[in-house]
Amino acid sequence: MPISRRDFSVGAFVGMAAASGIGGAANITAAKAGRSVDELVRDEEFWRPVQNAFPVDRQYANFNNGSTHPSSAAVIERVCAMYKEINGGEKGPPLQLVAHRKALEGVRTQLAGWLGCEPEGLALTPNTTTGLMAAQFGVALTAGDEILTTKQDYLEMIAAFQQRSQREGVTFKMFDFPTPGPDAQTFLDLCEQAITKKTKILLLCHVYADTGYVPPVKEVCAMARSKGVITMVDGAHAPGNLDFELSDLGCDIYAASLHKWTGGPLGSGFLYVRPDLVEQIYPLFPVHPMFGDPGRARKFEKMGTRPLPHIALPPALELQQALGKDLVAARLRYLRDMWVQPLSADSRVEFTSNFDRDRSSALGSFVVRGRDLTDIKLQLQDRFNVIVGYPIGWDWPFGIRVTAGIHSTPEEIAALNEGLHSVLSTV
Ligand SMILES: Cc1ncc(COP(=O)(O)O)c(C=O)c1O
Structure with missing residues (x-):
């Protein structure tokens, strides 16, 4: 099932975010007060206003943020x-x-x-x-x-x-x-x-x-x-x-x-x-x-x-500063692990990323033995509205790159997981 279209338009989304000031630095600072990174990283209520600050078209689940990340409504204005x-x-x-x-x-x-x-x-x-x-x-x-x-x-x-x-x-x-x-x-x-x-x-x-x-x-x-x-x-x-x-x-x-x-x-x-x-x-x-x-x-x-x-x-910068570098880095890894963990159950999948704590970042990449990677990328896009990077590499395929951003939602990652499961289930 493709990710469903939300019942608000992109224009309305910009207006909503701007009018209410949600995702604003002051609100984030207040919401963080006295709470640890470990606690905040998985608190979806905390992240909703941050996600809503970005007027992205949620018809698509965009996991190619490493190329160009969307800007918030405040930046666009x-x-x-x-x-x-x-x-x-x-x-x-x-x-x-x-x-x-x-x-x-x-x-x-x-x-x-x-x-x-x-x-x-x-x-x-x-x-x-x-x-x-x-x-x-x-x-x-x-x-x-x-x-x-x-x-x-x-x-x-x-x-x-x-x-x-x-x-x-x-x-x-x-x-x-x-x-x-x-x-x-x-x-x-x-x-x-x-x-x-x-x-x-x-x-x-x-x-x-x-x-x-x-x-x-x-x-x-x-x-x-x-x-x-x-x-x-x-x-x-x-x-x-x-x-x-x-x-x-x-x-x-x-x-x-x-x-x-x-x-x-x-x-x-x-x-x-x-x-x-x-x-x-x-x-x-x-x-x-x-x-x-x-x-x-x-x-x-x-x-x-x-x-x-x-x-x-x-x-x-105000959004980044209010969230803090430690929380942003932890959240991006948390989102990464939400798709890496289920995918690692498939024995044909080989990760080309080193996920060691000090050697890794928000980006994750993988190959699937016996499968055409471009075909996987295009099926995710055409059948599930899930966008991942094109498989690239110098003289070796580094694989499909998935990059969730701070605007990404767990629902979008669920759509990625569902899409990957379905595409990899077909021979
Ligand atoms: C490692 C690396 N260096 C440089 C660039 C170029 O970035 P820009 O096109 O923003 O100059 C990219 C773009 O993806 C990159 O991945």
């Missing part, structure tokens, strides 16, 4: 207001954009507070790609230098280093690690073995996109620093998923997308560069000294005239 202000403000579009840019300073401070890093190291970029690539292309290298990453890093980032290698004669190397991801020491050893005296940059993910594997980033960064290697962390999937403080990781460079797990507006991300390294890294789009200081991370934000969706980030 702020994005719409931004465009109205640009068009309708008495100052006219150019001055209104200047006003928006000034307002971003408050957003930068709020984001830095939530991430746990210095605001001076933060550039507000449209996404992980623009942030990370600025750094990937911006570190000065000479022919013969080596750049290192893993075979499971994101293909676009691999392509960026391949291009540098072709154009500049630097050596680009990749190493692989087992699936499901290994224990911390094995991963650390693989990194250390792959580093040579010529290695200048090591790129790794904070959360690997295909399997949700979380490598020991802090230990890897410390080891790399002791060898003089610059560490770049692709954090696309970490903020709003893992409970961490950015400054604790000890990395040199970190980039992420806030339109994934954080629920920020589409086109919001950031690049963090350790403040004392900023001056050495060229921006992708050079800034005339009249418009920017080469010693400040803001130079990475310049990319011509464009809307500034980070203006609409505060309601998403």
Whole structure:
């Protein structure tokens, strides 16, 4: 049975959420008072207002939140207001954009507070790609230098280093690690073995996109620093998923997308560069000294005239802050286990995620021996209105990826479980 259509429209849903202020930060803070994470994580009454804050079409159960997470009604309203202000403000579009840019300073401070890093190291970029690539292309290298990453890093980032290698004669190397991801020491050893005296940059993910594997980033960064290697962390999937403080990781460079797990507006991300390294890294789009200081991370934000969706980030950050990183991370794992546990009863299912507490995150992935994974994905979609990620992988199928978000409901997970059970019961 496909998941049933709710008896309210999407429009009514936005109105309801906005009018009553449900899911508002103050209400959440009050509802949390004096209660433990363990208690809150399974209290569905507590989560309803959070789910209702997201005007998603509940005709579909969306488990592809790792690609792009929906935004709350409050974020959407702020994005719409931004465009109205640009068009309708008495100052006219150019001055209104200047006003928006000034307002971003408050957003930068709020984001830095939530991430746990210095605001001076933060550039507000449209996404992980623009942030990370600025750094990937911006570190000065000479022919013969080596750049290192893993075979499971994101293909676009691999392509960026391949291009540098072709154009500049630097050596680009990749190493692989087992699936499901290994224990911390094995991963650390693989990194250390792959580093040579010529290695200048090591790129790794904070959360690997295909399997949700979380490598020991802090230990890897410390080891790399002791060898003089610059560490770049692709954090696309970490903020709003893992409970961490950015400054604790000890990395040199970190980039992420806030339109994934954080629920920020589409086109919001950031690049963090350790403040004392900023001056050495060229921006992708050079800034005339009249418009920017080469010693400040803001130079990475310049990319011509464009809307500034980070203006609409505060309601998403307020929701995340009110819930707390520990509760969000625990809830996402709780939702993950609601489909992983029943599925593990099927002996043909092989999980490609390592579900060890410290090496896992909200993402889960699996293969089914003897079955076409794309067919499973399409049957879930066409017969049950359940959306999961396309099976992807570099040179090995990492499987079907399921990513529930904080807006996901137990009813939707029940629809996923029912769909999986039915699709896997047919030969
Ligand atoms: C690991 C990883 N890095 C980078 C990206 C790119 O993110 P964006 O398209 O938001 O720049 C993704 C997107 O899914 C990803 O999974």
